Amino acid sequence: MPFPLLTAITFMPLLAGIIILLVPKNRTGLIKGIATAATGIVLVLSILMLTGFDYNSSAMQFSENLSWIPQVNINYHLGVDGISIGLIFLTALLGFLACVGSYGIKERQKEYYFLYLLLNTGMLGTFLALDLFLFYVFWEVVLVPMYFLIGIWGGPRKEYAAIKFFIYTLAGSVFMLLSILALYFASQPHTFNMLELASGNCGVFAKGFQIIVFAGFYLGFAIKVPVFPFHTWLPDAHVEAPTPISVLLAGVLLKMGGYGFFRISYPILKDAAIYFALPFAILGLINIVYGAFVAMAQTDFKKMVAYSSVSHMGFVMLGLASMTITGFNGALLQMFNHGIITGGLFLLVGVLYDRAHTRDIDKFGGLGAKMPVYAGVLTVFTLASLGLPGLSGFVSEFMSLMGGFISFRLITAISVLGIVITAGYFLYMIQRVLLGPLNNAWTGISDINKRELFTLVPLMAVVIAIGVYPLMILNYQSAAIAKLIQDIGGLLL
């Protein structure tokens, strides 16, 4: 039996978490060390996975399939293909960097790192599971530590935000569970295997049935993405969550919803996917433009970035709706890029908040003179987020638009206007925070330190590398996307 790489990736954080439980709680240095080492190992393993991955193949790789509950045909089935590999690397990278970014947390560290690591296992498992039941388990595993991480280490309204997040997501996943069960009982023989369900070997589902099941999954996934009008948990959760948790929330958790569409909804429920293409495009448009307008009016830096996420995830919806190879590639890449860019932006907001203890954009001004390095890094991430060519965000937005344009001309053309608004609110933010005369309140503010820079430089490198040479990552996903489009009968454009 080959080395179970995917199991190692998934459960390394949990293992470390259990070890941390055995460590006395005053040994904080050791606790941090264990957590950092575990997430670091996951990152190294995920890089090994990248190097060992054959990107000409659209099949599942590094698969592991063991029987778990044979009575109901539930398997411990993991695997990675072009659709999940980028997201796993993203999770591993952000998991490691946000762990380093967590050193600033000073209270109840033992519990914090345990929950943090548990969260990591849940996220990685969600992207790796190929059995619907297993997927559901990991999906719910994510929920619980997140609830406590926001509710205990969060800001002033942490209880409200945590409960809102928890109940909202749980409500969605109930519908998802119903859909999973519906698929199980409709398939012949009964199975939870996503690949089997998608292949059509277990029977072809009627269109009406598909539409209902699709709607159930949709509620689960759309709340996570989040798609308008299910997005309002996001700003609250983001604002209250501690910085590293915001990073994972925006960077990874939102992607679980999008990933669900790619892995479950679209391949298994093809007819329904086609049926819902137009609503998806419209929702994408609303997300893009509406999210951008709401972001423009925010004065809380973190809330602005949160709404910018709503706007950016709209491109994922638009790309999906297009049913084209270009659009799908764009949508998937957009998830990855958004994770990196917004993760970076949340880290940057955190850097500022740690020094100023405020996030009110209007209270800053002229920081560029006192914090030149910070200003440079913030500018790069901002430009990436507003889709400046040469940086990663542009490539995926452009591809999503391009794909979208083939299927929905008018909707896409209006979506493009979102780009102008995005440029507007981001530059307005830069102007109020970094430019202008220095606000006297911040004459003693210190520039970004080495640890903070350490968490940002890798992200910045990825942003620039993908922007300059996007094939670097597109190569990984294109074979799987091409097969998916072929299977669901989309346009090979």
Place this chain on the structure above:
Amino acid sequence: MVKYAHLIPLFPFIAFAINILFGRRLKKASAVISITASTISLAIAAVTYAGFLKGGGSYAVGRWLSFGGIPLDFGVTVDGLSCMMLMVVTIVGTLIQVYSVGYMHDDKRFSRFFAYLSLFMGSMLGLLLSDNFVMLYIFWEGVGLCSYLLISFWFERPAAAKAGMKAFITTRIGDTGLLIGILLLFFSAKTLYFRDLGHLGINDALLTVIALLIFCGAVGKSAQFPLHVWLPDAMEGPTPVSALIHAATMVAAGVYLVARTYGLFIAHHGALIWVAYIGAITALMAATIATVNNDIKRILAYSTISQLGLMMLALGVGGYEGGTFHLMTHAFFKALLFLCAGSVIHAVHTQDIFKMGGLLGKMKVTGWTFIIGSLAIAGVPPLSGFWSKDEMLSEILREGHPFLFAIAVITSLLTAFYMFRLIFVVLFGKPRSELHAHESPAVMTIPLAVLAVFSVFAGFFKPVKVEYFMLGVSMFIVIGGIGTAYVFYILGNKVLPASVRSKFSFLYKIILNKYYIDEIYEAALIRPCMSLAKFAASFDLRFVDGAVNLTAYLSMIAGRIQSWFDKYIVDGAVNMVANITWLCSAVFRRLQTGFIQNYILIAFLGLAIMILIKLIGGY
């Protein structure tokens, strides 16, 4: 030897990387790095030009992306247009960087400045070499970014910070059109390469729309009406930036784009005529504003807008040769004019021309090169501006547009007037305030001299046949414009009686306020947009989030009702059953006394009832 062309943008990019990462340690040495990189680019551009003349051409470099089945390889375009512009950009760019060493010598962000300049050079050269829309768009936004960074380079000044943002967003509005145009083109013609534009094989209204959308990008970048508002404000940037980016190179990119995609425009006259009229409106409008402005840099900025409008006008009537020719000559003399203005500002520390005066005596090199530049832009033969303007005017007339020709002539007349208004006020007469003017150092004056040489001779690069009628028109323009300026500003405006002047004060006020276009935008676009944002945010908070909270609240109430129901009805029912049982048991317990007599009595009673029933029922 064209095969090194793709290396031209590379060296400035390397210089950027070095300067941005190690700038603080390099200090003044960063200028050396940037200038060296730029010089290497100049050398390769010259080699490429030579190779092109020997018959070299475009070639592919590598794959960048693929859209579904359609790969996007990037390559470089090597043709007459790109070679000409490569030479212009590298020559002007190198000279301006040399000049900047003097101009920026005591700036605290010296190395950052050169880093940005190198980034700009790389992006601009990449833009010129692009052979497809996507690469062009990337570099197009790249130069826009540099423009943003350099306009707000002195970001401590709120005006500079604001101007940078205005420039970026205004041009982005145009870029949105360009982006949609690119998407439409890909969608309808399945190609993104410039080389395919001449023979797309489809000839429908869609292509006219595509051409117009592409032109939107050019309107934003080249500061054409109605997106011209950012360029005058962009003068908040350091003067070498104004010279390089906002006069000679980047703003010319819009004209370059139209020229580059000319195959598409020429096949669709419906789009082409828009180019001509937008150009004409811009040219005339900006020229009129330039005649009343008092800020030395803003006069030149409006002049740039106006000249770019003329180029668009020429291209729009089919005058490709004249339009692109003027693109080149304008780059030289306008860069020269801006650098002269910079040298003046460097010396007197004001931008108001009516605070200057009599500077020619104190600043010989600057003054004379300033005059040469002005003569060139006014179109005095045989300076470069004469040849290109002459070519444009004759093309406009030849293509049969007498009305547009008249606009072009009036614009040229105004050009000669406002330039010499500037010259007479700044360089001649008596100093109007206490200014301790001095000539700038050699590092600044040598680039002036070199650019002056180009401004004089650049017109000879292209042989033009002079028609006598056009020569007459040109002489009329020159003498009329300069003469009027002389009358007004040297003789002291005694010719026109005050009553005549006062009649035009209304018009004067409108022009002085730049036709109120900024104010209109503020009221019609910016404020509504901000209100919409505020409305969306409160909608989100009140309604969308309100609905969520309402659901939560209703669930809580439902929970309370349910708990009441549970307590009193459901639980009540259970308790009632229990109570009834208890009641029954209380009754029946009485029966079970344990005395045998009672049991017998009950048995007898039962028997008696059965007999009674039997008797009554009769069976």
